[in-house]
Amino acid sequence: MSEREVGVGRAADIPKELLLDWYRQMVLIRKFEQSCSEQYQLGKIGGFLHLYIGQEAVAVGSIAAKQEGDHLITAYRDHAHALAVGSDVGACMAELLGKVTGLSKGRGGSMHLADVPRRYWGGYAVVGGHLPLGAGIALSEQYKGTDNAVLCYMGDGSTNIGYFHESLNMSGVWNLPIVWIVENNQYGMGTSVDRASAAPDMATKAKGYAMESRQVDGMSVCDVYAATLDALDRVRAGEGPQFLELITYRFEGHSMGDPLRYRGKDEVVRWREDDPIGILERRLVEKEGCTREELDAIDDNVEEVMAAAVKFADESPFPDLDSLYDNIYAS
């Protein structure tokens, strides 16, 4: 049986309860991001804001495949990973509003969500800068002799950065327990992958480090889940680092205020037909016998969760001015 068939087999066997939970998570992420956009336009969120709308299946499907002790780390498009790993929704929103009740105590903002008890190490703004950290976390688990692994997410743009090549190389040399996950959303800011990468096919890059790689439909939460599960199994079997390229698309701009002059409307409309939430919705209705009412009830519940999260964030205080120099190492 080919690897692809193993993955598809697993994707076919997922119980309805799990699919419904993934639906809830993906709707939560979508509504969280839409709410962030509103809070930003109300002037309540400072700095940059990068939305994950369109990519929900990646975070939800891959995080569903991890075991409790596994770690995750990503770049600045990081809200979905926090929500999928189970971070408190109110604390995530409070972080974006710079409040002391935020996930990073209001010090990080949108690009630096982190949840240490859940082994979510953030949220990094320097493109590719977190890849050596991912390798380091994997090295620490290997050193301790556990069977925990690391899911290290990155954008396609990261694969052109020096850190990418050093990190993949070292992970191969040391046989580290890590899955490198490229969220190929077709663009790095306004530059398409084929204009920025001499080898636009990511598998070529993985091959350069003798690494197992797979290309997966990143709009299908089930395929993402199955592929990540297989990759983690291989890592835990001692087969070394694995590489997944998840083909996806961001429906909105790179960050808020992006005029989107670099891509045509038709292209966006085409990708929106593959909305990851729509794909899962169709599977739930057509194959699992879910009713529209059942899904509406989930949507309504998520609306309530979001309203409570925004209220919590709004009503939370900003950090004390006296704490301005806390957590700063230089005197």
Ligand SMILES: Cc1ncc(C[n+]2csc(CCOP(=O)(O)OP(=O)(O)O)c2C)c(N)n1
């Ligand atoms: C080292 C570095 N160079 C440039 C930038 C500016 N920058 C911010 S996001 C970005 C694009 C990255 O694209 P990609 O990795 O594909 O992630 P995506 O935004 O698509 O999720 C760039 C170049 C940066 N933050 N860090």
Ligand SMILES: [Mg+2]
């Ligand atoms: Mg990208």
